[in-house]
Amino acid sequence: MFDIIVKFFDRDPLRRSGRIVASSDRAGVGTSEKRTRWSVGRTRRDTQRERTRAALVSAAQRMLADGRTAASVQEVTRMADVGHGSFYNHFATKDALFTAAIEEALEDWARLRDAAVGGIDDPALAFATSFRMTGRLQRRHPDLVRVLLSAGASILVSERGLRADAKADIARGIDSGQFSIPDAESGLMLTGGILLGLLQMLDADPRSDAEAAADEMAQRALMALGVTEVEASEMARSALPPFPDLVVSHN
C-alpha cells in the first residue's frame, strides 16, 4: 500500500550496480541487513514468496488505517489477492500479520528520517528537523500515519522505527548541554508523546495548516527538553532540507 522508496540511488551501491531492477522492490531501500538477505542470490521462488508477503502486509496496513482489525484471515487474503492457504506460509496468526504491518510502517518512517536529517550534526537541529518532517509526512501519507496512530502509545516503546535514532539525538543534546531533561529515555517518551499528539491533531483536522502546526509543536518539544523559547522558535522555523523524493507504490 505504501511501500516508500527513498530515491537516493547514489547512496545505494546495490542499486547502482544494477543488481536491483524493480523500483517497487523493498530490498533496495531496506537496512543493509535486509539488503543482504533479500537481494543477494535470491531465486524466482523467493521473489514470488516475498511478493505474497508484501501483498498481505499491504492489505493489513490498509485495514489498520481504516480501523478494520476485526477482519477475518479470509478477508485479508481476498484484499491482498492471494490464495487463502498462502497466509499461513507467512504468518502464524492474524495478530502476527498486524504486528508486522505496524513494524514495517515504523521502518518506512525511519527510512524517511534518515534521508531527511542524514547530514545534520547539531543534535537539537537534527531532532527538530526530524520532528517537522514527520508532521509534513502526515499530509503526504495519511494512511501510513494512521497505521502508526492505530497502534497507540505502544509504538513509543517499539524497538523498530526511529526510536533508536531519536534517542541518540536526545542523548547527544543532553551531553552538549542543549537539553536539560535528566535522561534520554524520558526525553524520548516526552517528545514521542508530543509527536503522537501532533499526528492525531492533523489526522482529525485534514484541512488545518500542517506545516505551521508541525513547526509550533517542534518548538514546544524543544522547550520541553529545556531549550529557551526564543532559541526553540528560531530552530523550529529554520529552512528545511528538501523533502525526500518518495515513490509510494500502492500495490
Added chain:
Amino acid sequence: MFDIIVKFFDRDPLRRSGRIVASSDRAGVGTSEKRTRWSVGRTRRDTQRERTRAALVSAAQRMLADGRTAASVQEVTRMADVGHGSFYNHFATKDALFTAAIEEALEDWARLRDAAVGGIDDPALAFATSFRMTGRLQRRHPDLVRVLLSAGASILVSERGLRADAKADIARGIDSGQFSIPDAESGLMLTGGILLGLLQMLDADPRSDAEAAADEMAQRALMALGVTEVEASEMARSALPPFPDLVVSHN
C-alpha cells in the same frame, strides 16, 4: 472490573438523601445527567439490566487491558458471566461494546480529576496537579490506564473524559498570560501527548519511580506550554492534595 467510586458523599445530594444504597452502583458517581437517568424512579428490572451491561463493559475492559480485542462475543459473555443472548440487548456489535468500555474508562478518569483538583483556582497549578495525579493513577490502577493506552492517540480527541476540563484549564492559563501556546487545542494535544508518553513509559517499566517520573513530565509539560523551567519545577514539586479515596470494585 474497575468501577471507581469516588467517596465524596457530602458532594452528592442523592447519596446523602439515602436514595442510593449500593456502593458498587455506578449511578452515585456519574455525571448529574447519569444520576438523574439511573437513580430516580428506577425499577428492579432496570437494576438487573444495568448490572448485565456493567458486567459486559467490565469484561471488555479486562480484554482491552490484556490486548485481547480479537475475542468473540461468546468469550465476552462467558467472561462477564451473563447469557449469550443478553449481549444484543445492550450492544449492536462487539466494536460498540469496546467503544463503551473505553468511554467509561475515560469517564472514571475524569471523575478522579474532578475529585483531585476541584478546589484549585490557579489554572497552571490545576493543570500540573491533574497531570501528576494521573501519573500516580497508573500505579494504582494499571488496568484502567492500559484500557486508555490500548485506545491509542484517538482518546486525545474523544469528547468523553477530561478533555473539556483540561482544555478549559489551558485556555485560562493562556488568558492569564501563564502559557505562551497560541491556542488551547494545540496545548491540549501537546500535553495530552506527553501524558500518553508518561503512561506508556510507566506501563512498560512497572518498577520505576512513578511519582518522580510524573512530576518530571508535569514540569516538562508546563515548560512546553511556556512556563519557565524554575517556575515549572516548583509547581511540579509542590504539595499534592490527598489522593481521592477510591473504591475499585473488581466485579
